[in-house]
Amino acid sequence: MTAPTMRLRKAARIILVGAPGVGKGTQTERMLARYPQLSSISSGDLLRDNVRQRTPLGIQADSIMRTGGLVPDTMILRLIRNALTTRGWLIPQEGVQPFTVNSVSTSFTSPDEHLTVPPLHSENRSQEFSFSNSPDASFILDGFPRTTSQALQLASLIPINMVIHIHTPTSIILDRICNRWIHPSSGRVYNTTFNAPRVDGKDDVTGEKLIQRDDDKPEVWRARLQGFEENSAPLLRHYEEKGVLWRVQGDSSDEITPKIFEEFGRRFGA
Known part of the structure; x- marks a missing residue:
């Protein structure tokens, strides 16, 4: 779907929430194309970049992940803070030392999280930082927060x-995902609903047997979708109470995109 680019009149700081398979990545790509002033900030990409560049924070994160641990929220927050301050969208107040992925702090040590970081308290944000409201300081944050605790931090x-809470009925997601079959040696993907192979169960090119991945089976996806609903409910309630939650529903990305463009343009468009 192509659309003319549009300008923003103020900073948009966006989170997309939606079940696996709902098309958050597609909507992000379309929003970035529609509004060039928007940027995507992915917590996963930030983490991988720091691990690859062997920054002090990346070395700590790599050590935790290699032992099977989860990267703590404080570490992800520090990555996000560094990305925002580097771009000039988050500005430390005068006299506040900005903490980066290369800096060392002794103001707070959490032995459980293997990380030394400055304390973060919502009531202190206005004292420690100011933030840009320029349209060029607009972003979609991907991968964080996933819980109410993370949202508060x-x-x-x-x-x-x-x-933006993107909702597609469970039956549609299951039909989209669980009818997916692949040719293992080439990676070619088929869907029996809208992109079926010419011969049932056979690859169009080689005639070899198609398989369904274990994680594409209906029982696996039903469990994933149920888990998402349970885990996301408190986060959605939190943002609804803050007055920033907007829900959109549709059976396909092409149905949902125009609705997002309309509401987003109403709130932030020039």
């Missing part, structure tokens, strides 16, 4: 001003 850095 993020608010200690910068306020989110729109949370």
